[in-house]
Amino acid sequence: MQILVKLVGLIFRAFIALVFLVALFAAWLFLKPMRYHDLVSAVSADTSYDRALRRLDALRALDTPDIDSLAQTILLTHGRRVSRVVVFHHGITNCPNQFRALGKQFYDLGYNVLIPRQPHHGLKDKMTDDLKNLTAEELTRFTDETLDIAGGLGEEITVAGLSAGGVMAAWAAAHRSDVHRAVVIAPILCSKLVRDDFAKPAASLLLTLPNQFIWWREDEKENLKGTALVYPRFSTHAMGEVLRLSLSVLSYAESRAPVAGSIVMVTNENDAAINNETCDRLVELWRQRGAATVQTYRFPASDSLSHDLIDPGQPTQRTAVSYPTLIRLINGVSMSVLAQ
Numbered sequence: 361m362q363i364l365v366k367l368v369g370l371i372f373r374a375f376i377a378l379v380f381l382v383a384l385f386a387a388w389l390f391l392k393p394m395r396y397h398d399l400v401s402a403v404s405a406d407t408s409y410d411r412a413l414r415r416l417d418a419l420r421a422l423d424t425p426d427i428d429s430l431a432q433t434i435l436l437t438h439g440r441r442v443s444r445v446v447v448f449h450h451g452i453t454n455c456p457n458q459f460r461a462l463g464k465q466f467y468d469l470g471y472n473v474l475i476p477r478q479p480h481h482g483l484k485d486k487m488t489d490d491l492k493n494l495t496a497e498e499l500t501r502f503t504d505e506t507l508d509i510a511g512g513l514g515e516e517i518t519v520a521g522l523s524a525g526g527v528m529a530a531w532a533a534a535h536r537s538d539v540h541r542a543v544v545i546a547p548i549l550c551s552k553l554v555r556d557d558f559a560k561p562a563a564s565l566l567l568t569l570p571n572q573f574i575w576w577r578e579d580e581k582e583n584l585k586g587t588a589l590v591y592p593r594f595s596t597h598a599m600g601e602v603l604r605l606s607l608s609v610l611s612y613a614e615s616r617a618p619v620a621g622s623i624v625m626v627t628n629e630n631d632a633a634i635n636n637e638t639c640d641r642l643v644e645l646w647r648q649r650g651a652a653t654v655q656t657y658r659f660p661a662s663d664s665l666s667h668d669l670i671d672p673g674q675p676t677q678r679t680a681v682s683y684p685t686l687i688r689l690i691n692g693v694s695m696s697v698l699a700q
Contacts, residue, residue: 430455499524543689548606554635556641562603569596669682670686
């Protein structure tokens, strides 16, 4: 009996120690400094069409033979600088092909269209571990470079992005005064699984723990249904870096108004991936700073749209529902007209 009592006491003390360590670790995640305040723009815009093409050639040179031919940077051009250009930024683990069909519709509307391949994406080897090397600094430099190029492709620059690309579009809205319109589509400002006020410790946790690769769908694993160009798993470190960029956007909005000409935040009531409340908070912060041109649109749950409401290759895709609205929003149609 005495041995049993001692054993129970030992287990109890071990449990208390474990609880204390977990609480201490959680407190450390909340208080741990995270560097994201220096993720600012370094504009080097160019209004020459020919120089923009030369800079684009340098970007395209990164599309090495290891990159899938359908995943490379896309340019749809009318052969000259036109009045409007749109830059589309794809989501994490996807590639420019995600926006190819939508981009073609904007080309037909007279836009020059640039759909760049983000760093570490589009590799032929879909089981690559290269995505773990993605950083928030790379994403901001990449956003700057693509918008600098866009300045030579069109007089009015529109930037739009989905998911991680949506965070990039939000960052551009905050920092790039040459952006005429920024359309932020379902940005990963915070995961659906995380409360808004836990975004920072969640990002800290992802970046502190050893990198892991998580299947998008555990039941399908490497046989992910839909487009064959999407990586079937994501890197926890890469996701942490996207969230670090998100924290930069939110922190910046607490003290400064966005500088883009106009902004629209597009969310989806049926979105299972992101926290819509965090998107609403960013809009409110922008408006509190005096940004009068920030509009919102939320697809109703009845539209039955998935988080990726862009890529035609997604098995549950409903582009017949999402595209007409997105085209109007990106093209600058007012919310009152859209509601009619």
